[in-house]
Amino acid sequence: MPPDPRCVGSVRRFVRDLADDWGADSTTGETAELLVSEVATNALPHAPARIVVIREERLLTVEVHDRCPEPPVPGAGSVWDDGGRGLGIVGLLSRDWGWTATPTGKAVWFQLAAW
Numbered sequence: 593m594p595p596d597p598r599c600v601g602s603v604r605r606f607v608r609d610l611a612d613d614w615g616a617d618s619t620t621g622e623t624a625e626l627l628v629s630e631v632a633t634n635a636l637p638h639a640p641a642r643i644v645v646i647r648e649e650r651l652l653t654v655e656v657h658d659r660c661p662e663p664p665v666p667g668a669g670s671v672w673d674d675g676g677r678g679l680g681i682v683g684l685l686s687r688d689w690g691w692t693a694t695p696t697g698k699a700v701w702f703q704l705a706a707w
Contacts, residue, residue: 593632595639603632603643610645611652616706620652623685623704630678631656631700634664638697651687652706659697 593599607628611621628643631654635641638658646653666679682689682702689702 593639593641600629600632604629607645607654614647616652620704620706624654627682627702628654630682650705650707652704653701655699655701657699661697664691664700
């Protein structure tokens, strides 16, 4: 994903279409689209980023790799703030989420029970 906010829409469509093409349950594509939007938006300042989508047994895993080695920090955003709620949404709607250090930065990932 290039460092262009307009590319987040393409990433969202890609993840949703892939979940739908793989026959995920009726809400997985929509939820994956929302969550990847939050994680990909956070990666924009560290772009280019790479998106990886994995189907393993009943789980859909989405990883967003960027070049920043710092761990993601969930914000304490209130309903009135412009930002700071994204990782909270990811934690609320995903089965699990986290981050992994990589040789070139980090990967922030989330999992959804999809099948």
